[in-house]
Amino acid sequence: MCRLKVKLEDKNVDDSNNDNLLSIICTIDTLRTLIKKKLVRVVDVRKAEDYQQEHIPTAVSLPLAVLLEKDTPEGVVDILESLGISDKMPTVIYDDTFGALAARVAWTFQYVGHTNTALLEVTFSHWKNLGLETDKNINTFPKTQHSLNINYDIHADAPYVEMVKEQPNKILVDSRERLNFLTEHIPGAKNIPYTMVGSINNSSSILRKPEEIKRFIYNRGITSDSEVITYCGSVGTLSGLTYYALKLAGVKNVKLYSKSFREWKSLGKPKEEFKDANYWDLSAE
Amino acid sequence: MKNKTSTNISSKQKNVLFSKSNYKWSREEESDSFAQKVKLFRQGKLSEDDFRRFRLQHGAYGSRLQMNYSMVRIKIPSGEISPEQLEKIANLSEAFSIGSAHVSTRQNIQLHWVQLEDVSEVMRGLAEVGLTTREACGNTVRNVMCSHFAGVCPEEAFDATAYAKAIARFFIRNPMCQNLPRKFKINFGCCNKHGLVRIADIGLIPVIMDGERGFKIYLGGGLGAASFIGHLLEDFTPENKLLSTSMATIRLFDRHGNRENMARNRMRYLVHEMGWDKFQKMVLKERSIVQMTTAASTAKLFDIGAEETEQLPKTEHTMVKLPILKEQVTTTESPSYERWLHTNVVPQKHWGYFTVFVTLGAGDITANQLRVLAGTIRDFSVESAARNTPQQNLAIRFVKENDLNEFYNRLASVGLANPGALTIASAVGCSGTTSCNLAITNSHRLAKEVQHKFLELGFDTDDDLRDSTIKISGCPNSCGQHEIATIGFFGGASRIGTAMAPTYTMLFGGSAEEQGELGKAIMRVPAKRVIDTICRIVEIYKQEKSNTETLKQWINKIVRGEGTGNMKSIENIKTALTSFTHLPPVEQEPELYRDYGTDIKFNAKTARGECAA
Numbered sequence: 067m068c069r070l071k072v073k074l075e076d077k078n079v080d081d082s083n084n085d086n087l088l089s090i091i092c093t094i095d096t097l098r099t100l101i102k103k104k105l106v107r108v109v110d111v112r113k114a115e116d117y118q119q120e121h122i123p124t125a126v127s128l129p130l131a132v133l134l135e136k137d138t139p140e141g142v143v144d145i146l147e148s149l150g151i152s153d154k155m156p157t158v159i160y161d162d163t164f165g166a167l168a169a170r171v172a173w174t175f176q177y178v179g180h181t182n183t184a185l186l187e188v189t190f191s192h193w194k195n196l197g198l199e200t201d202k203n204i205n206t207f208p209k210t211q212h213s214l215n216i217n218y219d220i221h222a223d224a225p226y227v228e229m230v231k232e233q234p235n236k237i238l239v240d241s242r243e244r245l246n247f248l249t250e251h252i253p254g255a256k257n258i259p260y261t262m263v264g265s266i267n268n269s270s271s272i273l274r275k276p277e278e279i280k281r282f283i284y285n286r287g288i289t290s291d292s293e294v295i296t297y298c299g300s301v302g303t304l305s306g307l308t309y310y311a312l313k314l315a316g317v318k319n320v321k322l323y324s325k326s327f328r329e330w331k332s333l334g335k336p337k338e339e340f341k342d343a344n345y346w347d348l349s350a351e
Numbered sequence: 352m353k354n355k356t357s358t359n360i361s362s363k364q365k366n367v368l369f370s371k372s373n374y375k376w377s378r379e380e381e382s383d384s385f386a387q388k389v390k391l392f393r394q395g396k397l398s399e400d401d402f403r404r405f406r407l408q409h410g411a412y413g414s415r416l417q418m419n420y421s422m423v424r425i426k427i428p429s430g431e432i433s434p435e436q437l438e439k440i441a442n443l444s445e446a447f448s449i450g451s452a453h454v455s456t457r458q459n460i461q462l463h464w465v466q467l468e469d470v471s472e473v474m475r476g477l478a479e480v481g482l483t484t485r486e487a488c489g490n491t492v493r494n495v496m497c498s499h500f501a502g503v504c505p506e507e508a509f510d511a512t513a514y515a516k517a518i519a520r521f522f523i524r525n526p527m528c529q530n531l532p533r534k535f536k537i538n539f540g541c542c543n544k545h546g547l548v549r550i551a552d553i554g555l556i557p558v559i560m561d562g563e564r565g566f567k568i569y570l571g572g573g574l575g576a577a578s579f580i581g582h583l584l585e586d587f588t589p590e591n592k593l594l595s596t597s598m599a600t601i602r603l604f605d606r607h608g609n610r611e612n613m614a615r616n617r618m619r620y621l622v623h624e625m626g627w628d629k630f631q632k633m634v635l636k637e638r639s640i641v642q643m644t645t646a647a648s649t650a651k652l653f654d655i656g657a658e659e660t661e662q663l664p665k666t667e668h669t670m671v672k673l674p675i676l677k678e679q680v681t682t683t684e685s686p687s688y689e690r691w692l693h694t695n696v697v698p699q700k701h702w703g704y705f706t707v708f709v710t711l712g713a714g715d716i717t718a719n720q721l722r723v724l725a726g727t728i729r730d731f732s733v734e735s736a737a738r739n740t741p742q743q744n745l746a747i748r749f750v751k752e753n754d755l756n757e758f759y760n761r762l763a764s765v766g767l768a769n770p771g772a773l774t775i776a777s778a779v780g781c782s783g784t785t786s787c788n789l790a791i792t793n794s795h796r797l798a799k800e801v802q803h804k805f806l807e808l809g810f811d812t813d814d815d816l817r818d819s820t821i822k823i824s825g826c827p828n829s830c831g832q833h834e835i836a837t838i839g840f841f842g843g844a845s846r847i848g849t850a851m852a853p854t855y856t857m858l859f860g861g862s863a864e865e866q867g868e869l870g871k872a873i874m875r876v877p878a879k880r881v882i883d884t885i886c887r888i889v890e891i892y893k894q895e896k897s898n899t900e901t902l903k904q905w906i907n908k909i910v911r912g913e914g915t916g917n918m919k920s921i922e923n924i925k926t927a928l929t930s931f932t933h934l935p936p937v938e939q940e941p942e943l944y945r946d947y948g949t950d951i952k953f954n955a956k957t958a959r960g961e962c963a964a
Contacts, residue, residue, distance in 0.1 A: 244449045244464050257466065261445045285386055285468045287393075342956060343415040344948035347796040348463050348785045350451040350715035 088184035090314050091273065092158045094198070097122075097186060100156060107151045107207070109159045111171045112190065120200040122160065122186075122193060126150070126207065130167045133174060134301060137324075142178045143214045150207025151180065160186035160193070164264050165272030169306030173322050179215030185310060187271045220309075222295045222321040224333055227252065230295060237288055239312075241298040241305040242327075248345055250337045252297065252330055256286060260304040263311035272307070279315035290316040297323035297330075374516065374658055376428065376523065377478035381485060385409055386471035407961060408491065408529070410484025411470045414463065414786050416958050422786055423448075423462040423473050424487035428519035429497035429512050429539070430458035430738040434725035437737065439480040441721035443473050452721060454714035454743045456779060456832050457536070458496050459487055463786045486523055488961070490531045492601070495519035497539040498546035499738035499746040503699035503706055506542035508559040511566075514590070515539040517655045518597060528601055532608030533616040535601060536573065543865035547741055549581045550574050550835060550863055552618045553600055558587060565589040567865075570600060570634065571622030574829035578869050579619040582627045584634060592638065594653040595645065599637035603630075663701065663733060663749065687770070688759050694770040694811045696755060699748065704733070706748045707758060708772035713780040713798040714743030720765045727761040741832070742820075743779055744772045771802065771811035775819040775902070778802050779832060783825030783842065784946070788958040790825035792842030792853045792878055796947040798823050798831070804882050816889065819902045823855070823881075828960075834870045835863040837903045838885060844955035845875060850937035853878040853946040853953050859921070860910035862903075871910050874925050876932045877943045884931045891918060891927055 086105065100106035101124050108125040110117045117127040126149045136145060151157055157175060161167040168185050175183045186193075194200065230236045231254045240247050240255040247257040262282060265274050273279070288294060294312055298304035302324035312320045331337070385406075392402040403413075406421070414420035425440065440460055444452045447469045448462040455461055465473055474484060487494060497515035501507065518537060522528055528535065540546025540556040548554025554569040568588045572581025588596055600618075607625070609616040622630045695708045709724065716724070724745070728737055733749035740746050750758055762768040771777050780798025783790040801821055810816050824831030824841040833839030840855035854875045861870030876884050892902050895916045905914075912920045918927070937944045946953050 248464065259446075261450070262447060262469075282469070282472060285389070285471060286466075287468075340417065341949075341951060343417070344783070344785045344793045344796060344946075345449065345464055346785075347793060347799070347948045348451060348453060348715060348782065349449055350712060350717045350720065 086154070086156055086182070088156050088158065088182055090184060090310055091187045091271070092184040093187050094193070094196070097158050098198070100158070106156045106158055107149065108186075109149065109157060109171065110190070111159060111161045111167045112163075116162070116190075118202075118204070120202050122190070123199055123201045124205055125160075126205050128171065130161075130171060130303070133171055137174065139178050139214055139216055142174055143212050146175065146178070146180060146212040147209055150210050151175075151212060152210040153180070153213055154182055155210075157183045158186050159183065160188075160190055162190040163303075164189060164260075164307070165310075166260065166264075166303040166307045168272075169310050170301065170303045170324075173220065173302070173306045173309055173324070177217055177221055179213060179217060181217075185272065187273075189272065192270075219319070220321055222297075222323040224323075224325070224330060224335065226321075227295060227297070227323050227330070228335065230254065236293045236295065239294055239296045239305075239308060240327075241296055241308040245346055245349060246299065248340045248343075250339045252327065253336055253338045255297075255338075258283070258286065258308060260298070260307050264307055273311050273314055276314045276316070279311050283312065283315055283317070288312075288317065290318055292317060293319040293321070295321045295323055297326040300326055300328045302326050373481070374520070375481040376426065376483040376485070376519075377474075377481055378483070378485070378524075379475070379478050381409065381483070382471045382475040382478060385411075385474055389468055389471065403961065404489070406470075407489035408486060409470075409474070410487035411465075411467070412488055412961050413788060415784065415788050415790070416956065419467055420464045421467050421470050422782070423465050423470055423484055424455070425460045425462070425477060425482055425484055426487045426494040426519075427458050427460060427482075427739055428495050429501070429515040430499055430740070431497075431512065431516075432460075432737050432739065433480070434728045434735060434737075436480045436482055437721045437725040437728070439476055439482070441718035441725070443476045444721075445718045446476075447473050451715050451717050453782065454711060454716070454739045454745065456714075456741045456743060456781065456830060457494055458739050458741065459494050460739065461782070463782070483523075488534075490533050490535075492519075492522040492525075492528050492531075492535045492537060495522075495537045495539070496547065496551070496741070498541040499740045500545050500706070501539065501541040503701065503704070503748050504541035504545065505700040506544070507700075508557045509564055511539040511541060511546075511555065511557045513655045513658065514555075514557075514566075514593060517653055517657065518593070520657065521594065521653045522597075522601075527598070527605070531601070531605055532610045533618070535604065535618065537597070540865075547832075547835070547863045548572075549865065549867060550578070550832075551581065552604070553597060554581050555593075556865065560587045560589075563589055566593060568596060571619045571627070571630065573617055573619040574832060574834050574869075575617065575619075576614070576827045576829075577620070578829065578834050579623060580867075580869060582622070582631065584631060590655075592642075594650065595638045595641040596634070598645070599634050599641045602641070603633055603637055661734075663704075687768075688756065690812060691759055691768055691770045692755065694774050694776075694817075695772045697773070701749070703752055704748070705750050705752060705755060706746050707750050707755070708740070709737075709745040709747065709762060709767055710769040710772040710777060710802075711744050711767075712769075712802055713778070713795050715799075716745075716767075717765075720767050723761065723765045724767060727758060730761075731758050741779075742772070742777050744777060769802075769806065771806055773817070774805075774811040775816040775821060775837075776802050776805035776811040777820075778805070779820070779822040779836070781824050781830035783823075783831075785948075787825060787830075789828060789960040790842065791844055791955050791957060792825045792855065793947045793949070794823040794825035794831055794840070794842055797840075797855075797878060797881060800947060801882055801885070804886075808886070810889070815892075815896070815900075816902050819906070821885065822861075826957075827856075832863075833858055833861070835861040835867065836870060837861065837906055838888065839870045840876070840881060842878070843875070844953070845877075845934055847934055847936055850944050851953050851955055852934055852937075852944045853955075854934070855881055857881075857884070859924075860907045862907075871921065873921055874928065874932055875934075876928075877934050878946055879943050880931050884928060887928060887931055888924070891924070 502510035538551035569581030783794035819837035822836035858870030
């Protein structure tokens with residue numbers, strides 16, 4: 067289950083050590099070790115008031131809403147610097163929303179060039195339920211420098227998505243739930259709901275096991291060499307989780323259409339709708 | 352000989368045994384082979400017809416006008432399901448379906464709108480808890496039903512559950528029924544009221560004669576575009592002839608059933624065309640051949656004692672007489688709890704134990720509700736299982752009296768404590784245009800609307816209405832079992848000028864009891880007028896009824912032409928309802944030209960059905 071490549075043999079590693087690289091998912095044990103060794107910046111993306119009550123030790127607060135307000139490459143670098151995160155500082159992000167908010171923030175950090183970013187394998191609730199340590203301090207760290215090095219390979223915008231339809235090697239994935247997808251979606255998209263790759267009810271990890279996700283996407287005709295673009299309903303949270311699920315399953319080229327279906331609709335782009343069945347009436351919600 | 356038949360036994364049973372639902376219906380390899388077949392089909396290496404047949408044999412229907420999606424039908428043989436299985440279905444519905452599961456009218460649980468490529472994963476997950484979709488569709492022996500009261504019914508001769516499961520085990524994957532002319536349905540009852548025995552290819556009521564266990568077996572019944580009530584094979588079929596009788600019937604159907612005409616290939620047509628006397632003789636003759644020629648090793652595969660049993664612990668509580676019709680319910684501070692007790696809880700034949708019904712809306716339940724229900728079952732049902740019912744609800748049995756209140760609270764915490772499960776308010780609705788290719792109307796939503804309205808009006812608390820039922824199908828094919836309802840409806844379309852309106856044909860006086868009859872078609876009603884029409888019928892009934900007559904009795908009387916007062920016959924009631932059922936031109940009432948659940952103009956779009964594929 068160890069999905070982590072962190073090398074902790076060197077007791078004196080600091081954040082400039084290249085070996086100190088996180089994988090996609092950071093296990094509880096690894097995070098606790100890193101916290102003890104003061105080798106990590108933990109980022110809590112829940113609401114500020116939740117953070118103020120308690121959080122994982124040493125965590126700084128970055129509510130998703132705050133990030134979305136400054137969601138330009140320069141704005142995000144500002145945020146990184148103000149949280150005391152320098153270029154190589156291992157950064158682990160958590161939320162209490164089955165990993166989707168954390169995923170969006172992690173993707174954003176990686177987009178501006180902070181590659182050494184990971185998702186905590188569990189939510190805060192699960193951390194608490196395990197009886198693990200928390201603190202109530204409002205943690206701040208000295209402002210640092212962070213360079214801007216945009217990773218265009220992991221981002222897709224509307225014009226890029228619009229071209230996908232003509233390119234069979236590119237696969238567009240809608241991460242919303244099935245009924246929303248059936249109602250309307252971007253033409254040509256395949257539906258892999260976040261509930262399929264996340265483990266909402268199996269709280270031992272925010273994502274399913276890599277071999278399971280691999281099997282699921284293989285059934286859908288997606289291989290490690292496919293190019294996949296994920297999107298969801300509004301700001302790229304659910305699709306952020308799917309982004310990391312696909313990465314975990316070994317898909318090399320994944321992009322996030324972070325502005326997602328909300329922007330697509332506001333631009334008046336074409337949609338596929340399915341009106342021949344009253345599927346909503348099957349829901350007991 | 353008839354007089355010796357007994358269906359009554361002591362209501363205070365000792366040493367009660369019940370089975371633990373631990374049988375593994377699934378085979379892991381079927382999930383892999385399904386995934387492979389989907390690949391082959393997508394690559395064009397498997398023809399559409401071959402793939403469809405394979406897909407149906409493995410329990411996946413095509414969805415309404417969208418063949419990339421499937422309805423996955425999970426068989427629940429005898430309707431018995433464990434908390435672990437409910438939890439698995441919850442997880443699968445969230446991961447691969449719409450986050451809700453659907454209880455069918457034949458004790459299946461269905462997951463709708465599953466991507467065809469994901470069906471194998473649903474099957475894999477189901478196999479982890481022993482469940483299968485194998486032969487849930489297709490031309491084979493479908494889910495074997497058993498009355499949800501079997502084992503707890505005060506009127507039953509013995510518990511038929513183990514027999515139902517043994518029959519299901521014997522026929523599933525059995526080469527003799529992999530390519531029947533058409534689907535084949537077997538229903539076990541408990542007493543002469545429950546279990547839908549007269550509307551199955553084989554229907555069985557347990558009886559004891561001269562101390563020996565056996566069954567009254569009905570053959571050739573079934574609902575559909577043309578429906579028939581089953582015929583009694585013989586006064587008493589001893590249990591040692593259960594298997595041979597079933598095998599003989601299936602063999603005859605396989606040999607003589609109509610493979611040419613899809614619309615007339617159920618066994619009931621064969622029986623009808625051949626004549627019952629002839630068919631009956633053939634079954635009895637075939638049975639003696641089966642008995643002589645069946646290898647001992649084959650017969651051994653029919654094993655009634657295959658499952659572990661557990662003994663029921665004695666309850667330490669004294670029972671207060673509870674919720675039966677017209678009896679005073681023990682008072683509590685909560686009127687909603689009291690109402691629920693009255694309409695959702697019945698005493699069992701076991702002293703101190705109750706069966707609790709969970710009211711669903713047309714059989715739908717969310718993943719979260721399933722999980723909470725599973726936990727509640729674990730904590731409060733001594734047999735630790737649920738049974739799904741043909742009324743699309745769930746029955747939780749062996750709940751102790753002292754636990755009822757907490758049980759209610761737990762259900763209420765997730766919106767599962769609606770009253771009315773055992774009343775007219777619990778309307779049945781097939782999936783209709785929510786997912787079915789054949790559907791013309793949104794019967795599913797209409798059933799939910801009926802339930803909502805009736806609970807609002809308090810119809811569930813009116814004991815005069817209690818034994819009446821409302822059942823709705825979205826087309827004439829009877830998945831909603833409209834022909835066995837007190838007031839039944841099946842969907843269609845009516846054209847006025849150039850405009851099409853969704854309408855229902857209303858039927859009166861159906862019943863699935865042993866002495867029951869099929870409903871009689873009365874008149875067409877616009878979909879959006881169905882609720883008003885039923886309410887008007889109830890009003891007329893209240894004015895016209897004689898003292899103790901229930902709605903059901905009153906309706907049956909009218910159907911027989913034996914009504915009194917102003918409502919003597921069907922013609923009288925038709926006249927009285929004309930103003931409700933009249934369909935004005937679209938300009939006058941555009942709302943009547945739209946079905947429930949949509950704001951677009953109604954059109955009667957359907958695609959090829961797969962029932963007969």
